[in-house]
Amino acid sequence: MFFYDAAAPIVEKDSIDMNIAFYGDRYEQERGKDEPYDEWIKRIEKQDASYINLPMNKEEYEKFVNEIINAEVVTLHDFEKREIFEGCMPIEIMAKRGIDTLRFGPLKPVGFTDKRTGRRPYALVQLRQDNKEGNLYNIVGFQTNLKFGEQKRIFSSIPGMEKASFIKYGVMHRNTYINSTILLDNTYNLKNDDNIYFAGQITGVEGYVESISSGFLVGVNIANKVLGKDKIEMPKETVMGALANYISTENNKFQPMNANFGILPQLEEKIKDKKLKYSRMSEISLNKIKEIKISN
Numbered sequence: 389m390f391f392y393d394a395a396a397p398i399v400e401k402d403s404i405d406m407n408i409a410f411y412g413d414r415y416e417q418e419r420g421k422d423e424p425y426d427e428w429i430k431r432i433e434k435q436d437a438s439y440i441n442l443p444m445n446k447e448e449y450e451k452f453v454n455e456i457i458n459a460e461v462v463t464l465h466d467f468e469k470r471e472i473f474e475g476c477m478p479i480e481i482m483a484k485r486g487i488d489t490l491r492f493g494p495l496k497p498v499g500f501t502d503k504r505t506g507r508r509p510y511a512l513v514q515l516r517q518d519n520k521e522g523n524l525y526n527i528v529g530f531q532t533n534l535k536f537g538e539q540k541r542i543f544s545s546i547p548g549m550e551k552a553s554f555i556k557y558g559v560m561h562r563n564t565y566i567n568s569t570i571l572l573d574n575t576y577n578l579k580n581d582d583n584i585y586f587a588g589q590i591t592g593v594e595g596y597v598e599s600i601s602s603g604f605l606v607g608v609n610i611a612n613k614v615l616g617k618d619k620i621e622m623p624k625e626t627v628m629g630a631l632a633n634y635i636s637t638e639n640n641k642f643q644p645m646n647a648n649f650g651i652l653p654q655l656e657e658k659i660k661d662k663k664l665k666y667s668r669m670s671e672i673s674l675n676k677i678k679e680i681k682i683s684n
Contacts, residue, residue: 389567394560395643396530397539399515400553401440401523408548409442410517411435419506429503438517440525442548443509444495445503452545453490456483459538464521478560494529500641513546518636524555524650532558553662555650565592568635569642574621576606576632585610594637594644601628601647623676624653625669640649 406415410417419428444452461480482489491497491511501508515525532539536557544552568591571578576591578584587603605628609619622629630651635642645651648665652673659665 389564394531395556395558396528396532397543397554397558398518398524398526398556398650399549400555401525402547403551403553403638404440404442404515404525404548405548406440408504409440410503411437411440412500413439416499417441417501418499419501425506428501430504436672437522440515441500442513442515442546443497443500443504444504444511444513444547446510448545448547449491449495449511450487452542453483454488455545456480456534457544460535461538462535477531479530479558480534498543507640513549516641518641519634519639519651521654523654526641526643527558530558531560533556533560555648556646563589563594563644565590565644567642567675568592569637569639572636574629574632575609575619575638576602576635577609577619582613589644590641592644593631594646598647599633601631605632622680623673625676627652627674629676 412430412432412534417432419425423431434611456479459480479490479494484495495511495513497509497512500509500512501507514528516528518526526602527543530543534542539557540554543554544550566572566586568576572586572591573579574587576587578586581590587605587606588599591597591602593602605620605622612619622632624630624633627647631645631647634645634651650671652669655665655668659668
């Protein structure tokens with residue numbers, strides 16, 4: 389079980405400026421001493437897309453740190469206050485320890501080469517693939533108590549994230565939930581005991597409506613089991629189905645998820661206009677819902 393939700397912000401991959409960002413793991417991405425530039429570019433473009441890297445120069449980094457230090461934070465309730473562990477330190481606390489703390493911590497640039505300059509960047513922000521489909525990335529080490537508006541303002545100042553679409557903001561609060569990714573299937577049924585279901589926040593769905601959706605599906609399937617009817621699985625094209633798939637898909641960096649368009653299957657056609665894109669995804673979802681038959 390997990391007792392505190394120390395989660396970093398999550399952004400949509402398509403909203404990241406790949407003219408600035410680049411793929412690659414530490415040291416594997418770094419340009420060799422005698423490696424020709426063209427060959428290096430070809431090599432890093434073929435690298436694993438699990439990490440996206442955003443380089444910063446000294447001026448960009450120091451401005452970023454100063455903004456974090458002076459940003460507004462959420463006032464915690466007494467029951468939310470706890471000992472701060474080094475392994476999940478809020479980024480604003482680290483920033484206040486000294487101007488260079490972050491670039492020797494989560495923004496460490498060692499092992500990377502900025503493709504624009506051919507040199508090691510002064511600091512570097514890493515984004516890690518968050519879901520199996522590869523359209524969502526979380527900002528590594530950016531767990532925070534900053535207010536959501538401050539996160540949007542400051543994190544959008546990172547080079548390459550000026551137009552970032554935030555699916556979820558970083559949080560650090562009490563949140564008890566199980567490791568559903570290995571324990572539950574996509575109907576919230578315990579994998580090793582089909583008589584036990586879980587529903588609500590304890591499964592890793594975040595929010596009131598999301599919790600209601602999990603409880604609804606659990607209620608229907610318990611009734612179906614008692615009546616000898618088949619179990620219902622919500623289509624992955626629906627938000628209910630996408631949430632159920634998200635919490636039941638193995639993920640060693642699992643963190644609670646709310647309802648959003650980013651967890652739905654992405655369209656085969658590329659639509660830049662968000663309003664049109666989301667409208668199309670909603671249309672597909674509604675059509676899938678019409679195919680579901682829930683008997684009395």
